[in-house]
Amino acid sequence: MLQAPAQAAEDTTDYTIDIDASRPGPAIDDTMYGVFYEDINRAADGGLYAELVQNRSFEYSTADNASYTPMTAWTPTGTGTATAVNDSARLNERNRTYLRLGLDGSAAGTGVVNSGFTTGIAVARGKTYDVSLWARTDQAAGTPLTVELRAADGTALARPLRITARGDRWTKYTATLTATATHTAGRLAVTATGRGTVRLDMVSLFPRDTYKGRPGGLRKDLAEKIAALRPGFVRFPGGCLVNTGSHEGYDAASGWQRKRSYQWKDTVGPVEQRATNANFWGYNQSYGLGYFEYFQFAEDIGATALPVVPALVTGCGQNTATDDPALLRRHIQDTLDLIEFANGPATSVWGAKRAAMGHPAPFGLTHIEVGNEENLPDAFFARFTEFRKAVEAAHPDITVISNSGPDDAGATFDRAWQLNRDAKVAMVDEHYYNSPQWFLENNDRYDTYDRSGPKVFLGEYASQGNTFGNALAEAAFMTGLERNADVVKLASYAPLLANTDSVQWRPDMIWFDTTRSWGSANYETQKLFMTNTGDRVVPSTASATPAGTAPITGAVGLSTWATSAAYDDVTVTGADGKTLFADDFSAGDGRWTKAAGTGSWAVRDGAYVQTDTAAENTLVTAGDPAWQNYDLRVKATKQAGKEGFLIAFGVRDTGNYYWWNLGGWNNTQSAVEKAVGGAKQTLVSTDTKIETGRTYDVRVAVRGRQVTLYLDGAEWGRFTDDKAAEPFRQVVTRDGDDLIVKVVNAQGDAARTTVRLAGVRNVAPTARLTTLSGAPEAVNTADDQPIRPVTSTRDGVGATFTHTFPPHSVTFLRLKAG
Known part of the structure; x- marks a missing residue:
């Protein structure tokens, strides 16, 4: 002290x-702050789930990732053959691919070596590791197997383990290895000797020292860091991976469909009988960390389990809805079965399955969420209503949570909230990832929410960075969450975990590699709030920082995002009618600065054209950063690519500007975004889309801190950027x-x-x-x-x-x- x-x-x-x-x-509920867990950034396999062998069941596929095969992470060794096979000799219907070794009697034998996740298998001298594998052999006398931990150069990291596989039916073999050296990039080798054929599947290596000492459990340091937050709830399993699968159901000819939406029944029971699936984030998920393990982990850390089930309407940038009444009924029944799995007596069908997995007592589920970030609010709400009716009829004590789409405002958000309010939904999940500036400006967001309306679950939020400046902005916002604890009942920063060697999303709360883990500045801030929440808000007021009212100032700019576009006749006129800038590109592009340094800009046919349809943010700028109170006009034509135009104004530098993003987000919507320190927030948006080959007349009128935008002579929108x-x-x-x-x-x-x-x-x-x-x-x-x-x-x-x-x-x- x-x-x-x-x-x-x-x-x-x-x-x-x-x-x-x-x-x-x-009053502040004990569950006010929690954690949101999603299998993103290899948060499960290669992360919280402590399995050290990658692709342990040879189920990797191009459906997971274009570079994957059933032999990904495996290297054949010896003189025989090692082939991944999917035939009737498989382990079971859900675990369809296995490894077949053809032995030739050589002394060296035939086998495979697994390289682990990302940089390799990390082991520590003196630590014990549990080995398991399933095997069958056609040799009556059995087939000798040798299991080794070794470095990439062959150096032994543990004394070799000898196993004899016997019988031509699948049998599980278990043993232990004790590391004789510490190494961060080890390998697990399995070698068979003799003749004939031996089949292998579910080759596994776990540290004995897992969280709570559970066999086949969780990586201890990561679980302990989550537990140290003392979360009131755990929201799982996502996130975008919940409801973005492209297939449903089981096909007997091809086996379990890949890219299915996340279905909890795939994830329970013995791990060798669980289906793997293509992860939304571009890799394979084994489901070794499944619903039982999620419930158990929540219980272990004293948190409420809060599962999310698919609503049959895609989200996260996808816009499809499944119109299949039978499929909807099946998913609703699956949700009712999930509640029985969590809360039913051990004598019930699904309660018995929970008991068989080692937990006879109910888990005590109280909340369930339907859907995640759907962009089709009416289609989503029609399906949500069916889920809600069924759950509330059978389990009136369960709170069914809806959502408001992927953003903090806009047409989808407004429509979703209207539907939720009209139907008197108990709780609505809001998600937003915004700039630190937005979080500093919106501390009062929930001050004016209806105290008698649906409660808010802030299920995902972050300020687009892991600096302490980001964490400070989030902390300032969290004081507003607590002040409004009668409206905001649950809140969780997102995402939770990121492997430094496999990152699909930034920022993240906890970072890790194969041996170490550490909390971000955001983690330390969240932990301070989460472990010192209190029981009740005490009324208080504070004086404010004196704020200036300077007008929007800055130069102008043009940009594209994965799009080729042509710009012409750029003029900037002061409020007094005087011309500040005019360029028809007849004299080239010498007045423009390539601020972003990307893209391929050139004057062609009298216009300024960016031709690279892969380049993102190709910003070029012109003019005086001191300009204020002006009109910007430009003619813009999309030539090819995914999006539309980016017309910048108020440009101070490459990280501080406004731009009108016309045809953004794969030409699904348009918005004005404000960038402060490189982080952006949306100020106004519509569903405007941009046509290829059509020339648009774009005008931006800046007056003080008010901006009015015109497209082809008609007012498109306006905003006043005056929040402190x-x-x-x-x-x-x-x-x-x-x-x-x-x-x-x-x-x-x-x-x-x-x-x-x-x-x-x-x-x-x-x-x-x-x-x-x-x-x-x-x-x-x-x-x-x-x-x-x-x-x-x-x-x-x-x-x-x-x-x-x-x-x-x-x-x-x-x-x-x-």
């Missing part, structure tokens, strides 16, 4: 915080006898603050502080974690006292108040 100074920093801004502990604020990005935010909660004053100071000045506390009889003179502080650009890495909590004490506390909160900091001041 450190003694904190009563005053700090020379550059200060003065604030006040007034706290009225005599009035009760909203308030850097000083606070909330106060009660935790038993303690008051927790939570202050975020997301600016470069210290915040000298007078705290006035009313409604208490006495206050202990010494308070406990927990502080996160650092440079806004600081990032936690495997080798350096500069953003970590520091605890200290603060003397001189009373009904009125002054404390200076450091620049770029989150401070929790815990007061003993009677």
Whole structure:
């Protein structure tokens, strides 16, 4: 414990915080903050699921990834043959492909070596590893098998293990290996000797030291970091992978369809009988980490399990709905069966299956979510209604959660919320990934939500980065979530996990490689809030930072995204009618700067043309960054590609600008986006699409902080960008006898603050502080974690006292108040 100074920093801004502990604020549920788990960034296989062998059942396929085969991660060795086979000798109907070794009697034998996930199999000297495999042989006397842990150069990492496979039917063999050396890129080798044919499947290697010591369980360090957050709930298994499969059901001719939507029944029972599936994020998922394991993990860490089931309407940028009444009925029944699996007695059909897996007592499921980020709100809600009716009729104690699409605003969001409000849905899941600026500007988002309407589940949010500056913006926003705890009942940052060697999405809360894991700056911030939430909000107010009202200023720009487009007749006219800039490209493109450095720009046929249909953000700029109050006009023609035009204005530099994104998101919608420090937020959007070969007349009128946009002479939309990005935010909660004053100071000045506390009889003179502080650009890495909590004490506390909160900091001041 450190003694904190009563005053700090020379550059200060003065604030006040007034706290009225005599009035009760909203109660805060124990489940307020939780975690969202999705198998993205290899979060399951090669991540939280502790299996060390990749493609253990030889089920990898081009359906998972164009580069995959059943032998991915396996290398044949020896002089015989090693072939992946899918025939009637398979292990079972769901585990269809296996390895057939043709032995030639050589002393070297025939076998395979597995390279593990990403960089290899990590082992530690003295640690024990559990080996299992399924085998069958056509040799009456049996077939000797040797299992080895070794380095890529053949150096032994453990004493070889000898197994004799016997009988021409599938049999499971288990044993242990103890590592004799520490290595980060090991290999597992299985070699057979003799003659004849031996078949192998489900070749597995697990560390003995898993979370809670469960065989075939979870990677300990990752599970412990999640548990340290003390989450109130675990939302699983996604996310986009829940409802974005292209096939449904089982086909006897080809086996289990690949790219199916996530179906929980595929994921329970013995692991060798679980189907694998193509993961939405471009790899294979084994389902070794399945619904039973999710429920068990939630129980282990004291969290509520919150599963998400597919609604038969795709989301995450896909726009299809399945019109098959029989399939809908089957999915609804699957959902009812899921509730029975979680809560039914051990004598029920699905409760018996849970009991057979080792958990006779019910898990106590209370919430279930239907769907994820659907872009077709009416189609989704029609199906959601059927799920809701069936669940509420059979299980009235289960809360059925709906959603509002993939964004924080817009036509889909508005329509989805209208449907949810009209139907009196209990809870609606909101998702948004926005810039830090957006989070600083929208602390009051939930202040005006209807207190008697559906409650909010903020199931996915993040500020597009893992710097401490990102975490500060999120922390400022979280004070608003807590202040509105009567509306926002659940909230979870997303995504949770990322393997540094396999990343489909950034940012992420916890990063890991084969041997190490570390929490991001966002993780440390989330952990501070999640472990100090409190029971009830205490009413409080704070003064604001003086804000300026400077007009939008900046140059202009043109860009494309995976599209070829031609631009012509660019003019910029001041509000007084004077021409500031005009270019018809008759003299070339010498007045333009290639800001992004990508794309292929050239003057062709009197227009400025970008021809590379693969390049993303090809921004070129012109003009004066000091321009304000002007009209930008340009003629734009899409020539080829996926999207439309990007017309930039208010360009300060390559990371700070506005652009009108016409025909964005694969030409599904159009929006104005604001970039601050490279992170973007949407200000206004519609479903406008751009036609190839048609010339559009585009006009942007900038007046002060108001912008009006015209397409072919008609007003397309308008906005006023006047929200204050308030850097000083606070909330106060009660935790038993303690008051927790939570202050975020997301600016470069210290915040000298007078705290006035009313409604208490006495206050202990010494308070406990927990502080996160650092440079806004600081990032936690495997080798350096500069953003970590520091605890200290603060003397001189009373009904009125002054404390200076450091620049770029989150401070929790815990007061003993009677």
